[in-house]
Amino acid sequence: MRPLTEEETRLFFEKLAKYIGENIKVLIDRPDGPFCFRLHKERVYYVSEEIMKKAGNISRDNLVCLGTCLGKFTKTKKFRLHITALDYMAPYAQAKMWLKPNAEQQFLYGHNVMKSGLGRISENTVKYSGVVVYSMNDIPLGFGTAAKSTTECRHTDPGTIVCFHQADIGEYIRSEDTLT
Structure with missing residues (x-):
């Protein structure tokens, strides 16, 4: 599990902004603690920083997923949102x-x-x-x-x-x- 590169972040935020606009900030700075986006096996996960730090003790091979999968990058490096992102997109x-x-x-x-x-x-x-x-x-x-x-x-x-x-x-x- 790693942070997104600049290009991956740009593609991801462009897709997310298409639906929720400037409300992306609300997803990151939440009252219950900071959240972040992490990439694991071509999928972008939305996870709290506290849980992400605790998951650092698990090897990448043994880690199936962490947090909520918002979507994945295709082989052509385009980002596709999954339905699991709906709960976070609908209010905004x-x-x-x-x-x-x-x-x-x-x-x-x-x-x-x-x-x-x-x-x-x-x-x-x-x-x-x-x-x-x-x-x-x-x-x-x-x-x-x-x-x-x-x-x-x-x-x-x-x-x-x-x-x-x-x-x-x-x-x-x-x-x-x-x-x-």
Whole structure:
């Protein structure tokens, strides 16, 4: 487990800022102690500094994971967020979409969100910005990329895609062996 390099940090923060903007500072400087991001086996983990220091006694070969996995770097050195990051992104999301009950299941199966399934959308959502997808009961379901801005969503056909699927809570079941 090691700190991220400058390039890895830049890629990671760019991806995270797409969803939560300047609120990245809130993740690092928390009232319950400082937290940090560490890389282990191409995955970025979010862990308190206190636990990280205690884990220093464990050899890297024996360490499976530490903290919460926020995502991983692909072979082409791009960063991909995992669904395990949703609990940390949802409270600080800048753009949000709420799905109608009939569209929730389709999203949880990994499909994009159509205009007909969109319940509401936060104001000033920009096209191609990161959005956190909620149920109408304010339960975070996953995240994606806005295919249309807020104003475009109001004037589009019901069959138009308004959000590209990135990750959903159904991945806990579909991909449980690759999340750690």
